[in-house]
Amino acid sequence: MTHTDARIDQESTAHLVSRLSEQVTTLVRDELALARLEMTEKGKKAGKGAGLLGGAGVIALYGVGALFVTVGAALALVMPVWAAALIVTVALLAVAGIAAMVGKKQVQQAVPPTPEAAMASGRRDVDTLMAAARHGRQS
Numbered sequence: 001m002t003h004t005d006a007r008i009d010q011e012s013t014a015h016l017v018s019r020l021s022e023q024v025t026t027l028v029r030d031e032l033a034l035a036r037l038e039m040t041e042k043g044k045k046a047g048k049g050a051g052l053l054g055g056a057g058v059i060a061l062y063g064v065g066a067l068f069v070t071v072g073a074a075l076a077l078v079m080p081v082w083a084a085a086l087i088v089t090v091a092l093l094a095v096a097g098i099a100a101m102v103g104k105k106q107v108q109q110a111v112p113p114t115p116e117a118a119m120a121s122g123r124r125d126v127d128t129l130m131a132a133a134r135h136g137r138q139s
Helices: 002-075 081-110 116-138
Strands: none
Touching: 002 081
């Protein structure tokens, strides 16, 4: 009689382990589906936001252009129109040139685009592990 009870316990344990495995698989699938759905919704919202930001940038660019026309028109009140337009144009080109030089310097400082600090930290970690492994073999 004791032998039969042990077999029933083993079968029920095996059945429980099997059910646990199925439930964990189902849970993982459901969690992945939920994560996928959530990321899709967030992606849609981010896309709409990026589109609106892009549109705002274009409108702002037109606004800046109108501001420069206004500056030229104000200067044209005290000098010939061609001179006012030339002053505004030269000022804009000077600002663009300075921005280009600063940008070029920033890009040169960022090259090469390798995570040097992270790579050095990783090398230190590997060296530490290798030294610990060597020390463990010697003990």
